[in-house]
Amino acid sequence: MSSSASLLLAKRADESRIDPTADQRTLIIVACVYAVVIVLLWNIPYLKMIIYPFKLLTVGFHEFGHAFMGVLTCAHIESIHLDPNEGGATRMRGGIPWLTLPAGYLGSSLIGAAMIATSFDIRAAKVMTLIIAVFFLLTLWWARKDWLTWVLLLCMAGLIVAFWFIAHGVALQYLVLFIGVMSCLYSVWDICDDLIFRKVNESDATAFAKVVGCCPPQVWGVFWLAISLVFFAAGIIIGIVAFKTPLKQQQADKFLDT
DSSP, X not given: OOHHHHHHHHHHHHHHHHSOOHHHHHHHHHHHHHHHHHHHHHHSTTGGGGGHHHHHHHHHHHHHHHHHHHHHTTOEEEEEEOOTTTOOEEEEESSOXXXXXXXXXXXXXXXXXXXXXXXXXXHHHHHHHHHHHHHHHHHHHHTTTXXXXXHHHHHHHHXXXXXXXXXXXXXHHHHHHHHHHHHHXXXXXXXXXXXXXOOSSOOHHHHHHXXXXXXXXXXXXXXXXXXXXXXXXXXXXXXXXXXXXXXHHHHHSOSTTO
């Protein structure tokens, strides 16, 4: 076989990896629908209670990003506060503000993108839920004084366990995808809360603008929005390329005897 023919076959193979299957197209459409639904539910009174536990977990991912970067920059973490209505707050002494401030958005976008990617495969989604379980424990610890948080998160944990067994984990795929979309695009919800709806705690875009000083919060808000969309697209692309196993075969495969 000539080198040109080999290159052509390799090119076609690469194109076939990027081209989504029918099942993957469904997940992509659902991810986009999730984004719209979350926008609507995030600030609508009463209806926003539907996503309360997911919102709390997403805020936890965001604050974990701040805390993790704080530890890396030798900061002392004094407290982590979680409130799905007002947003979270990580208080620390020391560290490097221009690194710790954007780490929240970057951390939640990275975790969200990983969830989106793993939602394209049932076994990968199940592994991701085990990682989510660790964050559950951290979230319960950070919000341990709020009994309502305990009730809601424990109910959500029960939902995940139930979804684990429904249709051999297919329902779990869509749950992981939902949490992933919410986490990946957290900067959108947070910046809208601050600059449009004027919540109590200022967004990281506003705080970062004060530290850097060169641009207003709106500019940084657009910047972090673009970064979130890049992570969102990356999660989908990685999911498409990495997980080509047909849905029926995924359902037939076993993971932890389920």
